[in-house]
Amino acid sequence: MSSVRHIGMMMAVAATLAACSSDSSERKGLPTVIAGTLKSAIAARRAGKAESTQVTPKMLAETKIAALQVNPERAGGSDFLRRIAQRRDSNGMLNEVWQSSDSAQIFLRNGVLVGTRGVGTDIISSDASAIIRAVDAKGSRRGTRRYVVSDGDNTSETVTFRCAIDNLGQEGIFIVNQSFDTVHLRETCIGGPSGEVSISNDYWVLSQSGLVKKSRQWAGPASGYFEMILLKN
């Protein structure tokens, strides 16, 4: 037993020894790197889950640029994303990149989430042609949804789902101080590695313009679902 204590003491000393070096963060000593990671993990756990932000009419009126409110269900809180890229692909679909305040991104194709970056276990890409066409036509449909999902270690896996898209009918939604006439579409998917993973995405499509005004979409294994509200286009 004395040897166990002895080794324990040696480890403790090794861990508390301050490591330092001549330059860049890449050469930081291991104990420093590990201690930093632990500290931030503990701080994150203590902080708990934040409430999502209620946007006021005044806030909306003062917003001059395109803004997407994202409320991550699992992580809690809200963020307001800026549109940093917008381009039409060869199929005429509008692809957009929205960026958060902490340098994470969401890729939307015609309002459908087809990628994330910087949120962890990101969706690298997604084949969402069925739901995109359904949003376009505001109709029901069946099809395949494919995600390339990062494993969180620079490798990725392709997961395939069979999806049914149902038009749940007209729905009025209320955002800040405005009401909108929408068509509610629900994309229900089953598949994944075990064949038994289920995902369900909801879209509220503006009856007039066909724009996805509000949605609740799956954003990857670690992120869970995001509620997304297009405050200003």
Next chain:
Amino acid sequence: MIRKRTSKITGMAAVLGVTLAPLSTHAQDPAQMFEMRDRPTLNFYGSPGIIDMPSGEALPDGQFTLGVSHFGGITRNTLTFQATPRISASFRYNGIQDWNDDGFGTYRDRSFDVRFLLHRETSSLPALTLGLQDFAGTGIYAGEYVAATKNFTLNRVPGTLKVTGGLGWGRLGSSGAIGAPFGSDRPGFVPGDTGGELGAGQWFRGDVAPFAGVEWQVNNKLGLKAEYSSDAYRPETRRSVFTRKSRFNFGAEYQVSNAIRLGAYYLYGSELGVNVQVQLNPRRPISPLRLPAPRPYDIRPARNANPQTYSADWAASTEAASTAVRDALIPLLEAEGLTLIEARSTARETEVRFSNQRYAARSVAVGRVARAMARVLPASVETFRIVPVENDLAQSTVVFRRADLERLELAPDSTNALLVRTRFQEAAPGLPGSAYNDDLFPDFSWSIGPYLSPSYFDPDEPFRADVGVKLNLRYQPAPGWVIAGELRQQLFGNIGDSTRIAPSALPRVRTDAARYSREGETSLNRLYVSRQWKPREDLYARVTAGYLERMYGGVSAEVLWKPVASRLALGVEANYVKQRDFDQRFGFRDYSVATGHASAYYEFGNGYTGQLDVGRYLAGDVGATLTLEREFSNGWRVGGFFTLTDVSADDFGEGSFDKGIKIEVPLSWFLGKPERRTVGATIRPIQRDGGARLYVPGRLYEQVRSGHRQALEGNWSGVWE
């Protein structure tokens, strides 16, 4: 949606008075979609099993487990790796208290197991496994078995039931034998034998006995187990280690977290036991890596509409264009933790060579360089040539069409679509006519930090270690040149306390470790100068001289042939070294040796790699080392090696020949942030003087391979991250 697994009602069900039904499952939360389901639990030997008996199941592919069990004064620590979907291997270190025989108070031993899954469970048939326990030598745990396991769900009770039955030989055939179908001439366990050799002569010989068990997984957390053991524990009971009163064992287990399961048991009618089971999968990082999102590609305007933006005027001369590109890219790469080494550009094509200290996956670095290029290069540049460089060794050239990057960034299946449009080419040794980053050399860096150097399996003290402070200095006067040193000050340690001096029939090339530790409290661990370069586009070379490692100093030269897309690499290394003084300062001892190897490296695909080294070892013995490893794309590596030389088993001593296991884990897997460093260990059951190799800093193969085609493809989605 519901997986069908029907099965017939068995006798066991009748005994329990319940009906058995197909195993059905429910819709799964996507958060858990990559978690391993249907993982078998571990037994006291750290293998899939019941309590002390094995089961017929295999772990999920790649699973890495640690089992620590204790009962009746017997402790077993077992590492198990599911090396392929059907083959697993285990390494075990056990201690048996109150042995008081053969010159040991506590008897400590190492053993290896291997298991083969013969049949995967189907709706009607059980999983079937053949196992060889402690298969190398006349070990105390030597035993062979065939075990079958079938899962059922119960109609009237919650959870699932797992039923196992099997036949055991050797130790597992020592109680309740029913015959000896393959002959009865099984040699017994001989303590103190050099061991280590395959015991093929005894496999499946002697008595065979049946064993059986049930495991009821009541819910996600709780499991109950009961078994009938066929192990008589003769060596232990004969030495009064414990008293065996029954063949039945019982236990309860609790799943504390996804990785950890704890169990408490009542064994052999007399003993209480505990079992700690840890299961990890290298493919499932503890902290998923989060990289800051990259800036989206800047898309060039259509050429028809804006012909003037595609003008080549900016690149009037290669020199002017290269200089402009270099100056624009240096800060952008720096912001990504990358260093631009040189750039060469014409109006249509730009080549960038860079080094990477941040990202373990080279593909991420390549992707970030491509984005930086798309940001600053004029529209006329259509071809990006990106060359990762490791200390003046240009690894490969990744060639992108800029239009592909722009078009595919947000496209479905962008990873595969880009891969088929990317070319991987050899990188020329240098880039004539380039604009060089003049700030790189000379470069000096230093660091101070703690070190821990472990030593395993001393019979008196299974784990010893030295702890201290080390100072590393590194000076690079020019590309490819390194002058580096490491000074160590030991603060605590007990490796030097080891008083056991094992006799050796060979020159003592490695067995004086305790003396090096004792006399080298303040030591010069390494001090050397090295130069590496590429003589040709697929050839790599290195020359190193100085104090190469703590026990040897001298000169070392290596040449490696490795084409960028080849699975095969060939290398030759020649060294002339002298043994250093025990105090590890500047002096040498009398022993010197010419040692070296010809090596062949092969990537079999799916991460399986092999290496064969043939040559002369430190003690002057001649032979070969075979290393087999499984490497995961994220950098996890688990493997084993053995060396056979012209030294006889008797001259080699305990263990008969050199062998061991290697484990390497990338730090980013734990930390969830970009980090190139890894932690790892090479564990040998025992270090002797035969088949011992020199440690040379900066061997070429690993430096080169990380940027070659196989490695880049394994992380290809990283290009978009």
